[in-house]
Amino acid sequence: MRELAPYLAAGVAYIALGVAFPSLLLSWVEGVAFLLVAVWLLPALVRRLR
Amino acid sequence: MSWAAHDLEPYAFQRHLGGKVAIVPLLIGSYSPDLFSKWFVYGIEVFGVELQADDPTQFHRGWPGVGFTHSLAFGIVVAALLLLLTRSRIWAFSFLLGHWAHALTDVGDTIGTMLLFPFSTETIGVGAWAYAGHVGRLTDAGAYFSGLGFVWDGVWILYGLVSWRILTRAYFRETIVPADPFWGWAGQRLPEAALLALYRASFFYGTTRWVAWVIWAHVVNDFPIDLSWGGPDWVDAAYD
Numbered sequence: 001m002r003e004l005a006p007y008l009a010a011g012v013a014y015i016a017l018g019v020a021f022p023s024l025l026l027s028w029v030e031g032v033a034f035l036l037v038a039v040w041l042l043p044a045l046v047r048r049l050r
Numbered sequence: 051m052s053w054a055a056h057d058l059e060p061y062a063f064q065r066h067l068g069g070k071v072a073i074v075p076l077l078i079g080s081y082s083p084d085l086f087s088k089w090f091v092y093g094i095e096v097f098g099v100e101l102q103a104d105d106p107t108q109f110h111r112g113w114p115g116v117g118f119t120h121s122l123a124f125g126i127v128v129a130a131l132l133l134l135l136t137r138s139r140i141w142a143f144s145f146l147l148g149h150w151a152h153a154l155t156d157v158g159d160t161i162g163t164m165l166l167f168p169f170s171t172e173t174i175g176v177g178a179w180a181y182a183g184h185v186g187r188l189t190d191a192g193a194y195f196s197g198l199g200f201v202w203d204g205v206w207i208l209y210g211l212v213s214w215r216i217l218t219r220a221y222f223r224e225t226i227v228p229a230d231p232f233w234g235w236a237g238q239r240l241p242e243a244a245l246l247a248l249y250r251a252s253f254f255y256g257t258t259r260w261v262a263w264v265i266w267a268h269v270v271n272d273f274p275i276d277l278s279w280g281g282p283d284w285v286d287a288a289y290d
Contacts, residue, residue: 010254011258014254015258015261018266019262019270022191022263022266025259025263026187028057031258032251032252036244036248039247040243044241
């Protein structure tokens with residue numbers, strides 16, 4: 001569950017942003033970059049700042 | 051054309067074939083028929099100049115055009131080149147599988163694909179959902195997510211969710227990594243959290259954009275749902 005949570009949060013955020021700005025949904029590169037930021041880079045940054 | 055199936059089908063193959071396939075070439079193969087042509091179908095603006103095919107449907111699926119990228123033979127040729135270049139049978143086989151899945155999935159729309167090119171330039175299609183690439187991206191999205199196309203994509207999402215074990219860290223370590231040296235190479239440069247995200251990325255992308263497009267089409271907008279064969283009827287679909 002601990003591993004699933006960031007993916008679920010990223011999914012909800014991506015869906016909300018995509019509905020508001022549909023052009024975001026058209027780019028695979030942007031979708032993958034969004035996921036990498038949400039589940040890897042951001043948590044890594046938070047851990048470093050703690 | 052399909053909007054999410056090409057992201058999701060490789061994971062279904064992965065579930066059934068395990069270590070006999072590699073997910074990276076599977077995904078590349080699944081995306082390959084549209085990789086260099088889709089932008090010219092929908093059109094883009096570069097420095098104020100609109101670039102789009104005169105006949106987007108003919109360009110995308112026909113001949114003359116780049117419809118040959120959706121033929122079974124094209125998959126074989128590229129897979130053979132991959133085998134020559136990489137000496138990797140698993141890469142060649144996985145690419146071919148992904149490519150054929152794309153070519154056969156697109157048989158579902160009202161145009162179909164030139165599956166038998168170069169022996170025939172006739173497109174083969176079952177016409178289950180409207181091909182509307184020529185009417186612009188957003189109308190195409192509204193149409194696709196109002197007809198049987200989005201049901202087809204939904205089947206792959208459900209199948210992926212039922213097969214959730216292939217998305218776990220344990221499966222990644224035990225099956226995905228040993229099958230393809232790419233992951234060992236990438237693992238020297240990135241931590242496992244990043245590799246896992248990359249492995250899961252297309253499933254994430256296909257699933258979330260499917261949900262977002264459905265909400266966009268039917269909550270934000272009011273595109274009428276029409277699950278009849280070849281629908282939705284309200285869009286100016288292209289036919290073979």
